[in-house]
Amino acid sequence: MLQYAFQRVLLALAIVFVAISALFTIMITLPGDPTTVLLGPRATPELRAEFRANMGLDDPVLVQIVNFWGRILSGDMGMDYNRNRPVAEAVFSALPHTMALVFGAIFWSATLGILLGAFSADNRNSWLDRVTGVLSVGFIAAPSFVVALYSLLLFSVTLRWFPTIGAGEPGDLASRLYHLALPSFAIGLAWVGYVARIVRASMLETLGENYIRTARAFGLTRRKVIYNYALRVAILPAVQVLGVGIGGMLSSAVFAEIVFSRPGIGSLIYDSVSGRNYPVVMGSMLVAIGFFVTCALIADLVNAALDPRQRVK
Amino acid sequence: MTQPILKLRDVVVEFPALRGLKALMAPRDARHVQALNGISLEVMRGETLAIVGESGSGKTTLARAINGLLPLAGGEIWFKDIALHQRPDWHDIRRQMAMMFQDPVGSLSPRKTVRDLVLEPFAIHGRKAGNPTETAARLLEDAGLNADFLNRYPHQLSGGQARRVGVARALALNPAVVLADEPTAGLDVSVQGEILNLLNAIKAEHGLTTVIITHNLNILRHIADRIAVMYLGRIVEIGPVTQIMEAPRHPYTAALMSANPEPDPTTRRERIILSGETPALTSRPTGCEFHPRCPVARDDCSARVPELTQSGPRAVSCHYPISENT
Amino acid sequence: MTETLTVDGLTVHYATREGALQALRDVDLNVPAGQIVGIVGESGCGKSTLINALLQLMSENARIAAGSVTLEGEELVGAPSRRLRDMRGRDISVVFQDPMTSLNPVLTIGRQMHDIQYREKISRAEKTRRAADMLGRVGLPDPVAKLDAYPHELSGGQRQRVAIAMAVLMRPKLLIADEPTTALDATLEVQIIDLLKELQREIGCAILFISHHLGVIAELCDRVVVMYAGEAVEEGPVADVFNTPSHPYTAKLIECDPGRMKTKAALLPAIPGDLPDLTAPPTGCIFRDRCDKAAEICRTSPTPSAVTGAHWARCHFAGGGRQ
């Protein structure tokens, strides 16, 4: 297990390194003045000249990549020249909001999705199973930003049940959760359907396995067989899918943050792109990719912990 | 009959034992295990050699190595006068050396009709099949299936029918050698006889040389001229089928033959029950690799590796073989 | 002689698109207390349906159309599911064919052996001790350590021993063994057969041993039931059935086994033809289409005719029947 974990961590680090380096390379090699790209259009000529010298922009690409990572690893993610603050500060104050959003969505999709899926499999081919099936596919199909817009329109603008703007009062948990409910629901809805489908399918497959027959032949109760023996195996693919799905949720979070005017990585990147504030874009990308890879890694390790067969591979 | 058509000398096939980081950190000789560990044998023109052994003995690996599906880590294989260990023209060799696989249905491409499957060798080797449908029908008929099957898909065939398609296809281009991996696997006894009769008839008619891989000891007498018994990637005994079955000299052969329950409740044979299981390839015992399970092992068996020693038509690899008169 | 298991007129149908598939038709069989009864038959004979029916664990589209299954006099067909669950694993238990897939891959051996003792009012430590004892009893080296192992960490033979240990842990009255040696090599097969014999003697349970391997049946069983296309066609003491097979199918089946021919056969016997379509089984004798002896009378259904005392065959020509 330890060996397996070690290999996965190394792989995850390599992915973050290559993904970010590739992006950095594209940015500095694309035609155009890299100082514009890296400092934003508002930088003064003096600032540009100084930056060009300091950053070694005339060095070979490889050297620049090494220097870039050197700065990142020493904690320097550059400056947000538009608002005159370190990029790290901007990014790390936005990250918790996005994390709350994503974890909220995972909470929805895991609880509702696993329940619906297990329930469907348990009552397969009943009309309830059929309804759940159609609903799940409907959920999967609904584009998250349309769900966000519709729920904003219905629950916030028209019915006024939920707030339209912001992330709630700092320090006030209830207010935070209140502001979180709609946006995280909008992101999570599709995943509820997704998880339900996967859990149902893998549950049915698991229930057909010989060892389930063995368990029943030994007189274990139906409930115990289904929820202890089968579900334990059947949620493994759902864990994996949710881990990888965080990439998709981060994309959805951009819309949720913009539609509900929440702070977060998504709206930070969006604002920075409109302002051509590339150091911030780069920093946000780094954090977003790092966050995603970490979550996928955790899902992988959880899977391995739950399924001893995985560790051997 | 006296001329070898296949000659194997000290054939070694290795599999990677470790993957990923472990493999990089392990010493070079621990990265691989030997699935075949020095196999030498000859197959005479026109004979049927059966290779028997339990799972993990390497018998399937041997068939695949002969056909070039697995690379050799050492040793030589000669087919007629072609050196198969020196990058030969496999395309042409495989036309002369047909192979049948274990799973009768699974070894047929699932989205092709029986007609396409039987004609596949012609397509592969750019041969004209005359009138394709007639040729296919004739080949099927030779294998005991009528032309109604031409448009079926593999999943619509029973095990016995699929096996016949496999036979028809193997014989399509008149090979010199047929390698058959477990030809009776997955077949009921009532069907098994038909398939073996078919193989015997075809062999007699075409003067084929066949190598049959099997763990089914009951069929040996009826199909094989000679048998080779394998254990942990080595041949422990080889020779004419009746001699080996009636008077095994290697203790493993003896145990294997006695382990086969007879369908006759009145005869109860002396049985040698071996303890334990075949060890993993990663932990080969020292000396004679059979010694930890051998009922007649002596002290030095764990120290010295026995050689396969020829005496008359048979050979055995044991320091203290069972004498012929007992 | 008391019967541990009695199956009487058991008929099971599967609902399929082509209509009702009559997988078992009017099957009778008895397993006397303390005996080993073999069931032999080729694929499609209804062995697995029979096991599922005995355990009352049938797939959703299966239905018991008629007949009864009694375990020590207690009717299982239609029994409340709570009662059935109570009996499974305690009075009646089973070893399945494939040791690779019949154990739960994500739970340790110890956990699985704990779970099946859920009815016992004993301490955890005691349950662990019993599990380890039984693992040792079935011949696993280092049984205490094996409790913490996952199934994939064991070899095929070891896994089958674990499965047997689980099956006999509660000292059942009836042990069903569904081709327990088919997936194993010959030298392991004889080890398992020996083990089953020993355990049977020790626990005194009756064993219903399903196999397609005539040699294993001949060696292990006291009585044997021959099945073909969903019917029990012959039953009797092993020696009688093997020496004087009285149903043409049994005779053919024994004849086909190449193991009994000690010299090279010019032509190996086989049974030409295919199984009948069980959604529309032919009237009369089920084996009629493939039988050499078939005559006009075979268009009517044969009833079991006694050959000798405990040996009968479902054939018009069997025993004292019209020859």
Add this chain to the structure above:
Amino acid sequence: MMDRLKHSLIGRLLADPMAVFAMAIIVGLVIVAVFADVISPHDHTAMNLADRFAPPSSTYWLGTDNLGRDTFSRLAQGSRIALYVALVAVSISGLIGLTLGMIAGFGPRWLDNVLLFVFDTLRAYPTIILALALAALLPRGLSTVIIVVVITSFSEYGRVVRTQTLSLKNAEFILAERAMGASAARIVFHHVLPNVLGPFFILAAMNLPVVITIEAGMSFLGIGVPPGTPSWGATLKDGFDYIRNTPWIIIAGGLPLILVTLGFTFLGEALRDQLDPKLRKSR
């Protein structure tokens, strides 16, 4: 034979009410896209400042936006963009993924590892966030949308095809082909490809709505189609900016998106039910 298979597949799909519903939506979308100019009651670019913020009426079936443009006409035109982007992007990324996936599955182990790492790395870019990052570097337009989609989605096809190919690679029938002397090309095109295409097309069908959503999403963020282009996403953005004045634009603008994604997803599900033998057996 292929005909018979297709016929029976379509026959089976027609027997499934969800599949019929899905195909009806898709056919509807295609008809609207083809005849967009005919069925649009107004020129979708015509600004009629007098009729700004007009609610739905018999003249403007779905109302107008802040510039007085007819929402219905804009949505009808939008179907062309959605369909165009989806088909082009899915074709390109599917083809790349199919090729790389088969190379990874069938090629040497080191190449498989390299490609798998590439797939893993590309998956680490959250689509919309990467789109934002690239937005300022690349010119705004449909080709940018397509590039972003291809970069972020071909690895998914590659991964599925690779898994499928790997499991086929060691299947006995592939070994049997090799043992008969079949060339690598013959094995790949005659025996591997036909068995990979089933799952591949299911994935493609499931990905069409995803791509449509990405295009709409990017246009919503203002990094997709050029200004003025009637993409569904752009229309929704207009509605969002004036959510209190023109709620009908959001309601109407979201509907075609939801319907189309529903249609393709249901079709994909139905295809999966029919093509995946594992699911078919369990019934």
